[in-house]
Amino acid sequence: MAALVPVIAGQQWRLLVRDRRLAVLGLSLLLALLAAAFAGAALHGARERERRAAQAEEARVWASQGPANPHGAAHFGRYFFKPVSPLAVIDPGLLSQLGNSLKVEAHANNPARNRTIDGGTALDRFGGLSPATMLQLFAPLLVILSGFSAFSGERARGLLRQELAAGVPPAALMAGRLGGLGATVGLLLAIATLASALALAWSGGGPPEYAALFWMMLGYGLFLLAFAALTLAASAAFASARTALVVLLAFWAMATLFVPRIAPTIADMMAPTLSGPAFEAAVSKEVREGLSGHDPQDARLERLRQTTLQRYGVSKLEDLPVDFNGIALFAGEQLSTAIYRRHFAELYDGYDRQAAIQRGFALLSPLQAARPWSASLAQSDQHAHRRFLEQADGFRYGLVQTLNRAIIHRPKGEEGPYLADVAAITRGARFTPIRPPLGEALARHWVDLAILVLWAGASVLLAFGAARRLGRSGA
Template structure:
């Protein structure tokens, strides 16, 4: 038989399958319900994300404006006045908001401290159990496989139970063309179901997202759904009754979507336990005390610095230094302190990354984990991006604090500085001009480049591909051995 006949037969089988689905009220209704759910969630999430994006950008601008508008004052007061940064969600957040809801998106930056992000949405969410808020990603990753199972488990079994499998195979339809035909049928279903995701991807790209990332995200989702289609077809070819097939497929779904990921989480937190930020901070305090208090220039920790400075400028008293010694101490202690803070922060992030990769290793057991990870990576709403947000915010903090300290050193005289608390007059003299507040940089958090994100998702994409190839391979083998 020539290849074209094979294809014709397969096409015919696929069309028949669709006719069968369309005749079944259950199939049509569940398909329509899912489509409505997908559309509803896609549109709503997109609107929410747009709103959040505008709002946070607006707050960011406002925060910058108020900082720059501060009147003349002592530079160290600006260090404590501090600044706020907000993280706007990336365009693909409209498909997969990722960690956005649990990490919080605003952060207060001030001297001598690294604060954590505040106001995670999840904190104020109504507890209604279930799986939390619906997002397009969650629908695709958690629930669409159920629809594929429900519609597809009978693909081959139906022929077997209706006793049409024997005649089909006798009439020269090879198991292979049957398999291809059924695959085409369910593949068309997958493509149809994936359209809302394509909408999100295109929408995000029109908003400035990289096409590479958004299309990779789309195809990764198609691949994921196809894995479930291939699995369903494989089980359908292997089992002898529809209820058995459904039972097996539901069990696989429960395990790979609900059980394994959560066990992975707990396993990661047991094998690689993290201590909270507070505990880390407290452990760090021992290190910090050695550094001395930057508010107190008389702290013995700065004796050496003082001696060096006096020697450098060849003067006897710090009052005679051409620079403000209090500012020098503040800058020096900020540097030392930031090094310590960063070392601890990096250690903590390193640990969180290790946990994440421990968790994603379970992706070889559950395609759900693989797609969930890949999807966050590609959308730019993953842990890695959150860490980058923390780092960039820290860089901004350090820069403006040191900028202000520099002003303190150069533009405020030491005498005025130590006399700042001597009545109204002293208070007024210990000031620098508001023009110095320009040291604050703008903060606009943007996602990594598309190719960067694709590379980051590579392992997960590879594991999805292996899942796909394995299941198709097994399905082909099973279809060749198909007997009535």
């Protein structure tokens, strides 16, 4: 049996190569994949140059303010433009739905703005085509078209009966055809990996990105192996090639089009999160009234006033060696930041619950595991966006409190509004977002990889189970 498998696999491979329709479809997919990879790399380079130029101009504007009131400067704020991982060239994930610019200012933890999906052409709003789109949607379709008649077509021509009559074990037939179809998948993945590696090199990727690319392609290999095995299982199970094709196309549409669209809706219904206006209203109410309305803002300010007077041993604010307004601003920033962070943590924890619910739909579609696995490695998912926002908020808090300290320790005896060299006060403040290590993505999404392994293993077992029934029926 073992000696027959390579022969059958070679025969299956030659049949696929000789089919001109499949050759045209496969070549078209590969050309589209290459075009998507290199176009994405070029677009990434152009956007990265624009981002760096905009960030440099923003830094110049901040540094050229001249004398200004520190708290006024804190409200003037700074703008940051989110850097994008080179791997987003391969899988842009949720980037089009997440903002790419952020204003950091006093008393507010702003959401990111300027989403790609909000402007541009209709194609821009659709998200364009990426190598990930090709592998997630169109590569499974090519696998189905390549293998749906592997058994049912030969059954119709009477060739399958002859093979079984010659003593070829059904398991060897299945293993050989799976090997031939697997070679098609392997060639597709090899070209996709090569194109992705070249696009990464063009986009400035380094060893961490190439390591992530390996894990990404491993996930896609398991994903496509599941489709290949299911295709051969259906071809062996149904007597008619037409029936096998209809069933497989129905599964492809359900797995790649229907489930990925209904899963977010159902997840949002089961674990709803606050809208933007409702979120901001909840934060503003707690800042104003305190937690559960038990600590109004005026009462907090009066306690702070009395505590400050006692600390410095004076009875009037005018006798303080520091500026109480700065102390009040410092304490207010502490409070509002703590409230914002708690509410944002609850919001993003809600998003994580929704993601877990969506992962449950991987029982119906392996794409529900392949897509988050790929996006997490490309750092184009919700978690990478949250990490950027949290780092930016840490910088924001430090910047605002540095300006508030300048107010606290302003020179005594000056008349009129306090003006200071804001650029000098904040000269040491530099925001450099740190990208998460590869191990973090692997640790967060190992369940998705395990689901893909289960899909591939179960599909292979199903294929060999269909082959055994094929032998019992005598074709």
